[in-house]
Amino acid sequence: MQRWTPDLKSRDWQEAPEAEAACAALIAGELVAVPTETVYGLAADATSGTACARIFEAKGRPQFNPLISHVASLEAAMEHGVFDARALALAEAFWPGPLTLVVPKSKTCRISDLATAGLGTVALRLPAGPVMRFLSEKTGRPLAAPSANRSGRISPTTADDVIADLGPSLSWVIDAGPCAVGIESTIVGLGDDTARLLRPGGISRQDIETVLGHPLQNASSDMRADAPAAPGMLSSHYAPDAAMVLNAQEAHPEDGLLSFGPDALPRASEALAEVNLSPSGDLTEAAANLFQAMRTLDASGASTIRVQFIPNFGLGEAINDRLRRAAAPRV
Numbered sequence: 001m002q003r004w005t006p007d008l009k010s011r012d013w014q015e016a017p018e019a020e021a022a023c024a025a026l027i028a029g030e031l032v033a034v035p036t037e038t039v040y041g042l043a044a045d046a047t048s049g050t051a052c053a054r055i056f057e058a059k060g061r062p063q064f065n066p067l068i069s070h071v072a073s074l075e076a077a078m079e080h081g082v083f084d085a086r087a088l089a090l091a092e093a094f095w096p097g098p099l100t101l102v103v104p105k106s107k108t109c110r111i112s113d114l115a116t117a118g119l120g121t122v123a124l125r126l127p128a129g130p131v132m133r134f135l136s137e138k139t140g141r142p143l144a145a146p147s148a149n150r151s152g153r154i155s156p157t158t159a160d161d162v163i164a165d166l167g168p169s170l171s172w173v174i175d176a177g178p179c180a181v182g183i184e185s186t187i188v189g190l191g192d193d194t195a196r197l198l199r200p201g202g203i204s205r206q207d208i209e210t211v212l213g214h215p216l217q218n219a220s221s222d223m224r225a226d227a228p229a230a231p232g233m234l235s236s237h238y239a240p241d242a243a244m245v246l247n248a249q250e251a252h253p254e255d256g257l258l259s260f261g262p263d264a265l266p267r268a269s270e271a272l273a274e275v276n277l278s279p280s281g282d283l284t285e286a287a288a289n290l291f292q293a294m295r296t297l298d299a300s301g302a303s304t305i306r307v308q309f310i311p312n313f314g315l316g317e318a319i320n321d322r323l324r325r326a327a328a329p330r331v
Contacts, residue, residue, distance in 0.1 A: 087101050150165050158179075195212055
């Protein structure tokens with residue numbers, strides 16, 4: 001495994017020999033850990049079934065769980081998916097950015113059936129992070145890139161997180177520092193006439209509904225857990241080793257405490273370890289800090305992490321979604 005820290009403020013980082021080597025590795029079907037604005041992704045050539053199989057093997061990910069493919073432009077996305085007026089409006093409003101659109105496959109779609117889990121739809125994203133866009137454009141391939149961690153575990157927001165989980169499986173790790181958004185993309189399903197929120201994420205439900213002009217439906221209750229329509233829909237996901245207790249009323253001396261806002265829980269000073277996602281109660285800051293805070297508390301030795309109440313609006317919906325899945329019974 002090789003590690004590269006590009007100077008993204010420089011105009012010539014894309015001409016570095018490491019950039020050429022990372023692209024060559026992707027074309028050869030190898031795995032490259034790539035920073036995006038959301039979390040670090042485990043990238044591979046989405047058009048290669050063999051390369052996608054390496055993602056599933058490295059992550060220990062169920063092969064019925066589809067992958068998001070990252071592209072360099074809206075035009076590239078339209079090669080693989082059918083974009084109706086709704087999809088175009090959302091892409092124009094939020095791309096590049098933390099929004100994934102699940103749309104019907106186009107006749108020209110080259111993305112592997114393994115990446116789409118054999119479904120008639122494909123999950124596409126144009127990320128704001130420049131490295132993933134560059135790699136997709138330079139290789140001429142969509143890049144399948146789920147979070148670069150073991151399946152079901154806490155998502156990585158730093159290169160060190162990635163190396164700790166997946167180092168031996170990687171050809172390259174591209175280190176661009178901590179991810180700015182810190183929580184995965186919002187996924188909207190547009191596979192039929194109903195627009196569905198398949199996963200809350202870095203763009204709020206309210207902002208998406210404003211563009212669409214009508215409410216999003218929630219994922220249908222008949223979407224089976226063993227055949228999810230999009231990533232991040234498994235009931236147990238993002239899990240630390242420690243148990244999770246949500247909406248805690250007070251801290252316990254032997255437990256970790258995940259706090260939020262300026263008002264401390266009773267006995268907070270007695271907790272084994274505490275991390276406050278945002279002392280000011282800012283949900284954007286809390287989302288950016290969520291996964292790293294969970295990793296810190298998990299490393300404290302606490303057998304249980306107690307979580308203070310977090311409002312369920314805006315980015316709070318995405319934060320609470322991740323916390324509920326982290327606290328769910330483990331598969």
